[in-house]
Amino acid sequence: MKLIIQRDRLVQSVQDVMKAVSSRTTIPILTGIKIAATEKGVTLTGSDSDISIESSIPKEEDGDELAEIIESGAIVLQARFFSEIVKKLPTDTVVIEVQNHLQTVIRSGKSEFNLHGLDAEEYPHLPQIKEENVFRISADLLKMMIRQTVFAVSTSETRPILTGVNWKIEDRELTCIATDSHRLALRKAQIETESNESYNVVIPGKSLNELSKILDDSNDPIDIVITENQVLFKAKHLLFFSRLLEGNYPDTSRLIPTDSKTDVVVNIKEFLQAIDRAALLARDDRNNVVKFSTFENQLIEISSNTPEIGKVIEEVQAQSIDGEDLKISFSAKYMIDALKTLDGTEIKVSFTGAMRPFLIRPINDDSILQLILPVRTY
Amino acid sequence: MKLIIQRDRLVQSVQDVMKAVSSRTTIPILTGIKIAATEKGVTLTGSDSDISIESSIPKEEDGDELAEIIESGAIVLQARFFSEIVKKLPTDTVVIEVQNHLQTVIRSGKSEFNLHGLDAEEYPHLPQIKEENVFRISADLLKMMIRQTVFAVSTSETRPILTGVNWKIEDRELTCIATDSHRLALRKAQIETESNESYNVVIPGKSLNELSKILDDSNDPIDIVITENQVLFKAKHLLFFSRLLEGNYPDTSRLIPTDSKTDVVVNIKEFLQAIDRAALLARDDRNNVVKFSTFENQLIEISSNTPEIGKVIEEVQAQSIDGEDLKISFSAKYMIDALKTLDGTEIKVSFTGAMRPFLIRPINDDSILQLILPVRTY
Known part of the structure; x- marks a missing residue:
């Protein structure tokens, strides 16, 4: 195998296939990246047997020459070393050449690396998938x-x-x-x-x-x-x-409630920040449990308390609160995770009592929902 | 103690004094930050007994009111919690008020924290230093x-x-x-x-x-x-x-040699990058030792070799090489650390043989020098 390739494109492909390479594999050849040169271009493959990634670099794209294949072939090189090396090479193009006994020379400017390769024949084949039902x-x-x-x-x-x-x-x-x-x-x-x-x-x-x-x-x-x-x-x-x-x-x-007893509409950013602050004084070992209570005049209170440290009370002005008054406790971490996935300015939280799972959804968008089980503290 | 203070200024001061606060201290009060309000303004103090840092926020600066002192006094608050809290407060100003039994209220917008404080009288005094010979x-x-x-x-x-x-x-x-x-x-x-x-x-x-x-x-x-x-x-x-x-x-x-047998002048960036690449194939357990050799025509070669992985040879064109030919081995890590402290485009490396410490200096600047002991491999 002998090829000349654009360094930046090679670096990008190596970075992509590295996502599948694990240093903890028990199959030695999977610590490597497979590099194959054919008349079409160069393909790199990385795998940890759960995930396999193949990245191709065509010989030419949009009129730019990306790779020149002087001799077809394939080799497997240690992923950790190969990825570090290509990132640091001094010039825009890189020559990769397999010599006798799987010895592989990587040349760029006045820099010359000589790596011991592994036999590409021993690299596992990727799954053969028939492309029906795409x-x-x-x-x-x-x-x-x-x-x-x-x-x-x-x-x-x-x-x-x-x-x-x-x-x-x-x-x-x-x-x-x-x-x-x-x-x-x-x-x-x-x-x-x-x-x-x-x-x-x-x-x-x-x-x-x-x-x-x-x-x-x-x-x-x-x-x-x-x-x-x-x-x-x-x-x-x-x-x-x-x-x-x-x-x-x-x-x-059947986990997802279809009715609700208390519906709260609130600005997502204000709600998120209040919960984030309240979580500061919630104990770590209970997944940062905070208390949530509704009050008159569309007021929400979020509070937490760690006896040795102190307590915090946050008030949030809701857009609307409909239905029964409610006191409920939940994990601040789960609520923050859920709120961060939602876009828009307002969300609706729908409760069916302090012991039942509750829903968080954007207003007027039923393509997404987040559900959280409360914690029993009240 | 009761005061109103600009949040951003408070956050900056807390961040500065936190540099001295260690969570691993055996003196419980040093896990706290001392906050003192006087007629001049507010001072924060953090200490791990090796380092102590005091940051002051004056009542006024350049016509801006930074802090309003309603009642003088002092308190010590848990550094980890206090620093997290102030960073996340919702409004531009913060009220800090010590109530009965060292209970401290921190109020900002609709957010109210209540922290158990520690007695500021128990906080160690900072060293008294006479300001002679500044x-x-x-x-x-x-x-x-x-x-x-x-x-x-x-x-x-x-x-x-x-x-x-x-x-x-x-x-x-x-x-x-x-x-x-x-x-x-x-x-x-x-x-x-x-x-x-x-x-x-x-x-x-x-x-x-x-x-x-x-x-x-x-x-x-x-x-x-x-x-x-x-x-x-x-x-x-x-x-x-x-x-x-x-x-x-x-x-x-007496460690610093005064004469030299080989003087090499080289572009600092090219030299640094070549050593950085050569270090990739140098063994970790020997501090990434690389070999350095001078050749004719102002050529330097830097190389390393790990039998299981492969080898690398880097050529660098020096500006000048004066004196004896040289082969020497040194830690790539030490060389990289030293080169990163030097400004300018060219440096001079002065050797007195393969077994003696060598010097790295900028050209025409004797205010700085870096010295490295070689490793005996040749």
């Missing part, structure tokens, strides 16, 4: 849907299925749901597709987080293909594979 | 001198005196020296003073690092007073006290 979504919407749900997955391995986000596709609508059994996040959106297949799969939260880091905030289309045990996200020059979690995701629909 | 230096020069020397102090407690920077004042010249016995940094500057006293003291590296973080990059004058066991730095509205290290600093003057 559905399509823009990168920015996909990133938004991930951000609005993935924070609510469970971090505990006691119920592994809850460490993933449940993706359901039915009637050209994608619904993403995550819950750790103390809170739930749900987001829906229309998708483009030519098929009418239904899906119900669970994608590991970690995979979605890594995917979100790689995607641009553009409205470029992302093609998504779901198989029995894999999902593939296809962007321009990028393939992102993730395994799916095995098992059945719990039916969450 | 010398003066601008804040930016002081920060520069700290930055150019403090990185070279020892991090090991086996010789505690080497964890400090040796400050010597003689004939209106300040010399700062730091060494960890593998390298040495020296910086000199003229200072303003009305006395002709000589000093030879050792200031803890940690104190100088914290001082450097607080000082602005301005040419405001800093007054410095040295006593037997303390040093005081006085800026506008700020007092910074540090204890001095006890013991005699080693005489470093």
